[in-house]
Amino acid sequence: MVDNVKLKHQSIFKLKILGDLKFFLGLKLARSKDGISLTQRKYAISSLEETCYLGCKPATTPMDVTLKLRAGEGDPVSNPFHYRRLIGRLMYLTIFRPDITFAVVKLAQFMSDPHLPYIIKEGKNHQKREIYIYRNGSCSYFRGDALPLCSETPLKLAQYYGVGDKVFQYNLISDSPAEYINKITVAPNVLNATFRDFVEIVFENPTVSVQSYNLDGYSFFLVGMEEGRWSPDKRENYNLLDAVSRHTVQVFPNSWSAILLTFDNAGMWNLRSENAENRYLGQQMYVSVLSPEKSLRDEYNLPLTQQVCGIVKDMPVPAPVYH
Incomplete structure (x- = not known):
């Protein structure tokens, strides 16, 4: 009888028979000789x-x-x-x-x-x-004691107009995450880095899926990638001879990856997860790199055609910063 109904409908409408129902609105249906079972x-x-x-x-x-x-x-x-x-x-x-x-x-x-x-x-x-x-378990998206907040005013724009202190504060998170966090600060995560400073960044992934991170600002060198937790003695195995320069690094499940880089490109760097939802929930931060010489060799002034928004929208355009 069911087959006859299918054939009748197919003769009138353009239908595709998908077979027995297996999934419906998040419910899984399984058939057996004992009946039909539902599970989520x-x-x-x-x-x-x-x-x-x-x-x-x-x-x-x-x-x-x-x-x-x-x-x-x-x-x-x-x-x-x-x-x-x-x-x-x-x-x-x-x-x-x-x-x-x-x-x-x-x-x-x-x-x-x-x-x-x-x-x-x-x-x-x-x-x-x-x-x-x-x-099933627990884990956290944010790193350190600051939960990132997206600002209505672009951070570099606020910095150029001289009102960066009204939009963000520097160094709200520590270099290493604390074991226990007693207070959460909800604000843009911005680190104040020294121009041409050499740094090491270690990513750890305690989850069961691969995580990817992108650095927007300049390239870095992937020097280490192993299973387990990172510790200082892992530096002995770093590849310091022919490491590959790249912008994105993968961190495999229950593993770590280490990168080395020099902040030799002035500007506002962005380190973020490639997973958009993870990025919103905390896997994102900025690094402010300012040239102490304020030279056009290191950074350009804001273009006259630059569109502005946020708190600087009605402010007068500042005089050129870099010469």
Whole structure:
């Protein structure tokens, strides 16, 4: 009878028979002699991959039931889209995981106006993340004690107009991430580097997927890449003879990669994850490199046709900085 209906519809409409239903709105259907079973395993795994929590250690509970959250507490989230997206995903997971319903509903109360305390608990844990780590594990996107915030005024533009201190502060994060973070600063991440300074940057990837990072400003040399955690003694294995110059570096799962570079190009460098969502959630920072001689040999002045925005939109164009 079903085949007859298919043939009848095909004679009237242009249809493509896809076979038995296997996936529908995040639900996986499996047929057996005992009947039909439904599961959200594929949807849950994709959610964990998107949020970088796949393969992490499990938590015993999805949320601290004694936690007190209040509307309007703390700084507002600059872009609430990702908060709402994750809450929506968690809501859909409650179909087969009613044990996370309390935590999801509690966080969903603040979807219209989310603030940082709903995302950050005791300065280091994400509330939405705790629900995920109850299911599969935990990890963090931001590095150090500063959570990056995109500025409405381009950082280099603010710096050129002499109002950089109103848009960002230098060196909000330390050279090495702390084991425990008690306070989170939400602001643009900008390091103040010395012109032509020689630096080493180490990337570690504790996740189960490959991570890629791009440096926009100049090239660097990839000198090391190994499995496990990085330590100072790893420098003995660096390739210092014929390392390849590149702009992007890959960091394999549970591995590290090390690069060496010289900040010999004046300007505002951008180090970021190639994954757009990871970049928004913290894997991004800037490095300000200023030439002390203010010479046109090192950097050009702002073009007269340069479009401006943010706080410098109505400000007069400053006199040429570089000569």
